[in-house]
Amino acid sequence: MQKHSDETLVAYLDGELDGAERQHVEAWLAADDAARDRLTGLAQSADLLRSAYGDIVNEPVPERLIAAARGETASEAQPRAAEILVLRRPQRSTMTMPGGRWGIGIAAAAALFGLVVGGTGSYLASGLLSSGNPAAEQRLAAAAANNTWLDNAAGYYKLVVSAGDALTIDVAADADSREALQKASLPQTRWPDLKPWGLNFRGARLVVVEGRPAAQLVYTTENKAIGPLTLVIGASKQSDIQPTFDHRQDVNLLYWRHQGRAYALVGQTDIGYLWGIANDVAWQLDAI
């Protein structure tokens, strides 16, 4: 009898009883204090169970699982150094300008970015792999950490695309950005306004990159050719680097580090477009 009663109580809590059964249980609960207490206890433990497993879905998904979901072997999933290329400064005369503010943006960014020494040279090139070289080993370690960071940024982008309208936004677009960014350990950072690019700020997600809190800003557009874009901003202890292009998990990334912040602009649009937006972001945030 007790077993049957417990099954009924649990099914009642789970909304699995039909109308007549529900009425029967409610009448029973109204008349039986012990049953009510038991129901309360079962409800509390169920809530606690959901809390105990709630955060796991917010953890970054390991690269090996994303690679497995894409049918890649681990070796295929390894980022290739040759794909990490330093960009040259864009020529002002050939850049498409989507809005009036861009004129200011490109001018500021052109002054700020400078021409990268080494041109098409790889970030990972020049002596990095020579053995017995402490500086090279240090750079190799930094590059490995960087790869994980970028893998996470790309993975989070893929989740945004896959989730679509069902995406869970932690901080609404109209929320106080300072408070939200402080939670992500990013005080004194603002939401970049990308409306001149046809991109609407949908909100931010507080994510974890390399074990540290970070903010993933989500921008959407009606233009399917551009698709959503995300900007991941996280704290970094590594040295500054110039804007650098990478491509992994079928998405393009433009990333840079500046004064203790790591930035990754992620999207499926072409790199030229990303480059223009990155300039604008950098100008707005004074990040470069």
Next chain:
Amino acid sequence: MSLRWKEAEAPVRAADRADPVSQRFSDQLIAVLPRLRRFARGLTGSATEADDLVQAACERALAREHQFQEGTRFDSWMFRIVQTVWIDQLRAREVRKEDSDVPEERLGSDAPVRTIEARLALAEVRRAVQFLPPDQRTTLMLVTVEGLSYKEAADVVGVPVGTIMSRLARARIALHQHLETGGASRRSVKNAEAQ
């Protein structure tokens, strides 16, 4: 435009993938990965084992992509694969009882900041789950954590709804009793829920 990269190093775009069906399938799979990891964590009690399990499930799913029926729930299909792979692994290892007594917990550096007390309460809950028999653990995770209906959980596990109902009741009562007697204090529970 001065943005250039060497032709040989030009990135391959998503649209260049030969098989658009596989691309869509992979996208669905990637979208459900966080929930698969959670489900697997509940089954194995270990972050590492859970990810190994999910990876094995992904590989099996891709090999059986043709068996997925469009219009049915993809997440349920994947839960079934995870559960099946897990059962296969349990049988293959002939797991001894004590194996499930020492779950590896990752309260991790990447979890949101919480009070230590609340963390302990939640860890206690996860430990309690590991004391449940595998069939009850599976049912509990599917229904109470993942939110499947009894019918959906029955389809995943391949048993009648009545079996789900009884397994779930036993699991919920065992969990409740564990927490009442040896587990988290009321205060800890309150703190954990408030986070």
